Amino acid sequence: MRANIGLGYLQQGNPGKALAEFKKVIELLPDEALGYADLGVAEFRHGHRQEAEALVKRALGRGPTNPDLSVLLGEILQSQGRDDDAIRAYDDAVTRAPNHVRARYKLAKLAEKRNEWRKVAEHLTALLRGKPDNLAVLLDLARVLLQNGSTQEALGPLQRVSALYDGVQAPFMKFLGDAVKAAEASQAREATRAIQIFDSNGNARGAMGIDAAHYRNDTQWAIAIGNFANEMSALYVGGGQVPSFDDQAIIAGIGPATRKALTFGVLFFDYDLDGRPDLFHANGHIEDQINQVQASQQYAQPMQLFWNCGDGCAQTFVEVPKEALGALAQPIVGRGAVYADLDGDGDLDLVVTQIGGPPLVLRNDQASGNQWLRVRLEGAGKVNRDAIGSWVELTAGGITQRQQVTPTRSYLSQVKRTITFGLGKAEQVDKLVVHWTDGTTTNVDVPSVNRVVEVRKQTPPAQ
Numbered sequence: 001m002r003a004n005i006g007l008g009y010l011q012q013g014n015p016g017k018a019l020a021e022f023k024k025v026i027e028l029l030p031d032e033a034l035g036y037a038d039l040g041v042a043e044f045r046h047g048h049r050q051e052a053e054a055l056v057k058r059a060l061g062r063g064p065t066n067p068d069l070s071v072l073l074g075e076i077l078q079s080q081g082r083d084d085d086a087i088r089a090y091d092d093a094v095t096r097a098p099n100h101v102r103a104r105y106k107l108a109k110l111a112e113k114r115n116e117w118r119k120v121a122e123h124l125t126a127l128l129r130g131k132p133d134n135l136a137v138l139l140d141l142a143r144v145l146l147q148n149g150s151t152q153e154a155l156g157p158l159q160r161v162s163a164l165y166d167g168v169q170a171p172f173m174k175f176l177g178d179a180v181k182a183a184e185a186s187q188a189r190e191a192t193r194a195i196q197i198f199d200s201n202g203n204a205r206g207a208m209g210i211d212a213a214h215y216r217n218d219t220q221w222a223i224a225i226g227n228f229a230n231e232m233s234a235l236y237v238g239g240g241q242v243p244s245f246d247d248q249a250i251i252a253g254i255g256p257a258t259r260k261a262l263t264f265g266v267l268f269f270d271y272d273l274d275g276r277p278d279l280f281h282a283n284g285h286i287e288d289q290i291n292q293v294q295a296s297q298q299y300a301q302p303m304q305l306f307w308n309c310g311d312g313c314a315q316t317f318v319e320v321p322k323e324a325l326g327a328l329a330q331p332i333v334g335r336g337a338v339y340a341d342l343d344g345d346g347d348l349d350l351v352v353t354q355i356g357g358p359p360l361v362l363r364n365d366q367a368s369g370n371q372w373l374r375v376r377l378e379g380a381g382k383v384n385r386d387a388i389g390s391w392v393e394l395t396a397g398g399i400t401q402r403q404q405v406t407p408t409r410s411y412l413s414q415v416k417r418t419i420t421f422g423l424g425k426a427e428q429v430d431k432l433v434v435h436w437t438d439g440t441t442t443n444v445d446v447p448s449v450n451r452v453v454e455v456r457k458q459t460p461p462a463q
Helices: 002-011 015-028 031-044 048-063 067-079 083-096 103-115 117-130 135-147 152-163 171-184 187-195
Strands: 210-212 220-227 234-237 244-247 263-269 276-284 302-308 317-319 335-341 351-353 358-360 371-380 391-397 400-402 419-424 431-435 442-443 451-456
Touching: 031 048, 048 067, 067 103, 083 103, 103 117, 135 152, 135 171, 135 187, 135 244, 152 171, 152 187, 171 187, 220 263, 263 351, 276 317, 276 335, 371 391, 371 431, 391 419, 400 419
Parallel strands: 210 263, 263 335, 371 451
Antiparallel strands: 210 220, 220 234, 234 244, 263 276, 276 302, 302 317, 335 351, 351 358, 371 419, 391 400, 391 431, 431 442
């Protein structure tokens, strides 16, 4: 019972109360492995990575045959930047359970991060042993092989998808046929482009709002797009010199949760200042009498907030439950959405426009106690005055975050130019670098946190 209460507190984003409940579980059941694992998750979400690692290792000592515990340990190690140790933990999980989905997926993504394409293909192939008809994995495997120049090997998964959808009348089939022909002709770029036009079910989607961020605090770029009702939001993740993206909405945890809503405004912003960009959706239908046609749909729809759990959860994004949303849970016909620190307390508040009503000003009263830093840039010389397009890179607590000055976001909306970084429990900024649009960089000393830092582009003196 106490374990369930603790899990409830975790879902509400209250790791402090969850810690207290899980500690009581361990007092009652000191030999129970899952008690230590649950406490480790709570410590991890509270920002105590070393304590979390020690607790999960104790759990492994009491349940060494449980591959889920090895995966949990790997996720904690990965969050500390210890990729080699994380890989060993994930390898331990697949040794015990060769088709373990989370472990194989984590290993594939770490291999992709290192440009080890053969290992990526190996892990995706292993996932297909458990579910040979998994369309998303088949297309992901084809994409990886094509990106590595292995066009003939990519024919296998492409032809498998073609066989699965033989006789289906859908736009996807034309582009799948184009991909097969391009692969047969060893045209990797054309084949890759052909399989990335539609969603994983082969359907075109009604895209609305858009935003982008490095939501995993790595070099991969993620583009979130809100779609029409009965269509999941998209989360395209990728990058590289020859940009290649795949839709990871389902894997990341926002897919099924966004299928029902019609989403307009989409924003990445760190609402709890833990150093990981969260995701906001402003929803609302376009037909005021839609409920008379589709009983499952409503004109006014509640907003959605997805907390970025990082590597501490099975899926990166966890939907914040309605009882913890406050005013965000009220149904509106939402459209545009922006964020700004309206009350000067460091965290980001929201303003959302709606059809048939005034804009909503939604104050963020989170009480995590996390630190923050705001950065405001001013260009000069060859850099535009507002420094639009410039990047800011911040390192604190062993984590490097990257944000770009891009005010135009969401749907018909514009945010303030000032960038807000959540720092979690970090008491200082180790490094702050501005990458200006003219190719120059500026290293900035940050004397303390919880403040606004203004950086002006320096121009050389006139000759």
